[in-house]
Amino acid sequence: MAKKMWAGRFEKATDKDVNDYNSSLPFDSRMYEQDIRGSIAHSQMLAKQGIISQQDADDIYKGMISILEDIKTGKLTFDSDAEDIHMFIEEELTNRIGDAGKRLHTGRSRNDQVALDQRLYLVDEAQGILQGIDDLVEVLKDIALDNIYTYMPGYTHLQRAQPITFAHYLSAYIEMFLRDIERIDAATARANFSPLGSGALAGTTYPLDREAVAEDLDMNGVTLNSLDGVADRDFAIEFASAISIFMMHVSRMSEEIILYSSQEFKFYELDDAYSTGSSMMPQKKNPDVAELTRGKTGRVYGDLVSLLVIMKGLPLTYNKDMQEVQESLFDVIDTVKAVLPPFTGMLKTMTIRKDNMEAAALGGFTNATDLADYLVKKGLPFRETHAISGKLVHYCIENNTTLEKLPLEKLKEISEVFEDDVYDAISLKTCVEGRSLIGGPAPETVKAYLESL
Ligand code: ARG
Numbered sequence: 001m002a003k004k005m006w007a008g009r010f011e012k013a014t015d016k017d018v019n020d021y022n023s024s025l026p027f028d029s030r031m032y033e034q035d036i037r038g039s040i041a042h043s044q045m046l047a048k049q050g051i052i053s054q055q056d057a058d059d060i061y062k063g064m065i066s067i068l069e070d071i072k073t074g075k076l077t078f079d080s081d082a083e084d085i086h087m088f089i090e091e092e093l094t095n096r097i098g099d100a101g102k103r104l105h106t107g108r109s110r111n112d113q114v115a116l117d118q119r120l121y122l123v124d125e126a127q128g129i130l131q132g133i134d135d136l137v138e139v140l141k142d143i144a145l146d147n148i149y150t151y152m153p154g155y156t157h158l159q160r161a162q163p164i165t166f167a168h169y170l171s172a173y174i175e176m177f178l179r180d181i182e183r184i185d186a187a188t189a190r191a192n193f194s195p196l197g198s199g200a201l202a203g204t205t206y207p208l209d210r211e212a213v214a215e216d217l218d219m220n221g222v223t224l225n226s227l228d229g230v231a232d233r234d235f236a237i238e239f240a241s242a243i244s245i246f247m248m249h250v251s252r253m254s255e256e257i258i259l260y261s262s263q264e265f266k267f268y269e270l271d272d273a274y275s276t277g278s279s280m281m282p283q284k285k286n287p288d289v290a291e292l293t294r295g296k297t298g299r300v301y302g303d304l305v306s307l308l309v310i311m312k313g314l315p316l317t318y319n320k321d322m323q324e325v326q327e328s329l330f331d332v333i334d335t336v337k338a339v340l341p342p343f344t345g346m347l348k349t350m351t352i353r354k355d356n357m358e359a360a361a362l363g364g365f366t367n368a369t370d371l372a373d374y375l376v377k378k379g380l381p382f383r384e385t386h387a388i389s390g391k392l393v394h395y396c397i398e399n400n401t402t403l404e405k406l407p408l409e410k411l412k413e414i415s416e417v418f419e420d421d422v423y424d425a426i427s428l429k430t431c432v433e434g435r436s437l438i439g440g441p442a443p444e445t446v447k448a449y450l451e452s453l
Contacts, residue, residue, distance in 0.1 A: 004083070005087055005090070005091075019081060019083075022083060022320075023081070023082075023083055023084065024083070024084045024085070024323050024326065025078055025080070025082055025083070025084055025085060025088060026078075027326055027327050027330060028084050028085040028086075028114075028117075028323075028326055029078040029085050029088070030121070030330065031085055031117040031118070031120075031121045032068070032071050032085055032089065033068065033124075034116075034117045034120035034121045034124065035085050035086060035089055035113070035117050036064045036067065036068050036089060037120065037217065038113060038116045038117060038120065038196065038217065039060070039064060039089070039090075039093075039104055039113075040060070040061055040064050041196075041213045041216040041217050042104070042107075042108055042196060042213060043056070043057045043060040043061070043103075043104055044057055044061070044216065045208065045209050045212050045213050045216070046103075046106055046107065046206075046208075048209065048212070049206070049207050049208065049209055051106055051107065051206050051207070051208075052100075052103045052106060055100070056099075056100040056103050057100075059097045059100040059101075060093065060097065060100055060101065060103075060104055062097070063093045063096045063097040063100075063101060064089075064093065066096065067089060067092050067093060067096070076092065084110070084114075085117070086110045086113050086114065086117075087110075090104060090105060106206065107197075107199070107204045107206035107208050108196065108199070108204075109198075109199045109200035109201075109230070111198070111199070111200050111201065111230040111317070111318040112195045112196050112197065112198040112199060112200075112229055112230055113196070114323075115195040115198070115229065115230055115232070115233075116194060116195055116196050116217075118233075118235075118236065118325070118326065118329065119191045119192065119193070119194075119195070119219075119235055120217065122188065122191050122235060122236070122239055122329070122333075123188055123191060123192050123219075125333045125337075126184060126185075126187075126188040126191075126239070128337065129184065129243070129333070129336055129337060129340070130181060130184055130185065130188075132336075132337070132340035132341070132344070133177055133180060133181050133184070133246065133340070134181065135340075135344055136177060136340065136343070136344045136347070137174055137177050137178065137181075137453075139344050139347055139348045140170045140173055140174050140177070140347065141170075141174060141450055141453060143166075143170055143347065143348075143352070144166070144167040144170040144171055144174070144446070144450055145167070145447075145450055146352075147165060147166035147167045147170070147352060147354070148165060148167045148443040148446055148447050149165065149443055150165055150166040150167065150352070150354045150357055150358070151163055151164075151165055151166075151357060151358045151361040151362075151428045151432060152164060152165065152166050152169060152267065152357035152358070152360065152361050153357075153360050153361045153364055153366050154168075154169070154366075154441075159364075160360065160361075160363070160364030160365070160366050161366065162366050162367075162369055162431070163361045163366045163367065163428050163431045163432050163441075164432065164441040165432060165441050165443065165446060166352065166354070166357060167443070167446045167447075167450070168440075168441035168446050171446055171449055171450065173249065173253055174450075174453070176249040177246070177249060178453075180242065180245060180246040180249060183242040183245065183246075184239070184242045184243065184246070186242075187235070187238040187239045187241075187242045188239070189220060190234075190235060190238065191235035191238070191239065192219045192220045193214070193219055193220055193221050193222060193223050194210065194213055194214035194217060194219045194221070194222050194223065195222075195223045195229035195230060195232075196208075196210060196213050196214075196222075197210035197213070197222065197226070197229075198223065198226035198227075198229030198230045199226060199230075200230065200318070201226060201227055201230050201231075201316075201317040201318060202226055202227075203226040210222045227316050227317045230317045230318045231314070231316045231317035231318060231322075233307070233311055233322060233325045236307055236325050236328075236329040237304070237307045237308060237311065239329070239332070240300070240303055240304040240307055240328070240329065240332045241304055243300060243332050243333075243336050244297075244300050244301055244304045244332075246336065247296070247297040247300045247301070247335075247336065247339070248297060250293050250297070250339060250343055251293060251294045251297035253290075254290035254291070254293040254294040254343075255290075255294060257270075257287055257290040257346070257347075257350075258287045258290050258291060258294075261287050261290075261350070265356070265360070266353055266356045267352070267353055267356055267357050267360070268350045268351065268352065268353065269350060269351040269353060270285065270287055270289075270346060270349075270350050271346070271349035271350055271351070272285075273345075273349065274289055274342070274345060274346040274349055274350070275287060275288065275289075276288040289342045289343060289345075289346045290343075290346065292342075293339050293342075293343050296335050296338070296339055299331070299335055300331075300332055300335050300336065303328040303329070303331045303332045303335075304328075304332070306324070306328040307325060307328050307329070310322070310324050310325055310328070311325070358428070361428055362402065362428065363402070365393045365396070365402070365403060366428075366431070367403055367404065367426040367427075367428070367431050368389045368390070368392075368393050368403065369389070370425060370426050370430070370431045370434075371385075371388075371389040371392065371403055371422070371425075371426050372385040372386045372388070372389040373385070373425075374422055374425040374426065375388060375389075375415065375417055375418075377425075378417045378419075379417070380415070380417060388414055388415050389403075391414060392406065392411070392414060395410075403426055404423055404426055404427065408420060408422075
């Protein structure tokens with residue numbers, strides 16, 4: 001085993017088990033690009049501040065670029081017993097460029113370095129995730145624009161409640177996903193501050209230019225307390241929390257996809273390419289993508305809870321417990337990245353059974369409220385009309401018919417106020433079109449909403 005960089009005050013080498021237990025290289029190696037970027041910015045600043053020579057900084061730059069390239073091409077692999085990615089790269093740098101490599105870590109600690117790497121990594125990954133959610137919104141918007149006039153039942157308690165349109169239903173999810181984008185964006189912007197210069201915990205006496213490093217790294221600024229700079233992992237928790245809320249939304253939608261593609265509903269037919277079969281039952285076509293998405297939501301919540309629990313009892317400042325933050329954060333990122341393409345693809349390719357949606361909207365007395373409202377417009381008090389409508393629904397259930405099929409004589413038996421115009425008043429079209437307030441299902445309203453996006 002190579003000698004540790006910190007071995008100066010030790011008499012014995014690290015136990016093999018302890019070394020393996022302690023090592024984060026198997027998972028933090030994924031941050032090699034961010035680690036190198038941070039080191040280049042740090043060393044360039046060291047030279048500008050006259051703390052190391054420009055020659056050393058240039059050698060460090062060249063060495064770092066060659067390491068970056070060799071990692072990318074697979075020439076350099078992480079099969080070393082280095083404790084973490086920071087030491088791996090620093091050791092490799094010194095092997096390549098000699099003494100200048102040993103000057104890189106001046107005025108820096110792995111404590112501020114690892115906090116920086118995670119922030120940069122999160123910011124980099126957030127871009128692809130945000131793009132993926134954007135694509136999802138685009139797909140929903142396209143489907144919605146094709147379904148402005150597709151009637152379907154809206155549900156409460158999973159019981160048919162009032163008629164809406166499929167476009168209106170999809171727009172509800174668009175609203176959720178737009179909030180998710182805002183939340184993830186805001187969490188990312190807050191993560192994008194540089195802790196470099198916090199040192200191990202108490203800053204450093206070298207005249208570092210913290211702001212120049214942050215600017216060089218395209219960050220929004222610097223953290224303002226060195227203790228917080230190394231001890232804070234809020235950015236990971238906040239990001240995991242924003243992703244958890246997003247996952248909650250895709251999970252709810254998944255649940256409905258599973259339900260709506262069942263033989264009982266038949267609102268959706270999933271594309272063959274986005275479904276799976278059964279090894280035993282030849283007739284099966286299963287919504288695995290939606291089910292896995294629902295399942296992976298639980299996994300992301302687990303990561304969020306892990307992060308909160310890892311951090312909850314830690315005294316300031318850095319503690320090795322915090323190394324565990326990385327795997328949960330990475331799992332959140334990997335999971336949401338894995339969810340997005342198949343989930344969006346499933347929606348994009350599924351067949352919408354407008355006929356079945358409309359048939360369901362016609363059944364289930366979704367126009368019973370409108371019948372009561374019709375009588376209110378004729379001058380009766382709502383509590384009375386609610387009871388009349390309820391009575392008629394009861395009659396229809398007993399006689400296996402629907403409100404709009406009842407003859408006028410039957411309606412008049414219950415209330416004299418009914419006239420011929422009732423049939424238009426309780427048609428699906430009128431029920432939906434009449435709800436044209438902001439946020440309502442009326443086709444023109446939903447169309448204007450979608451076009452405003
Ligand atoms: N691998 C470590 C981590 O992820 C880097 C920081 C090590 N700092 C220390 N004081 N041992 O947390």
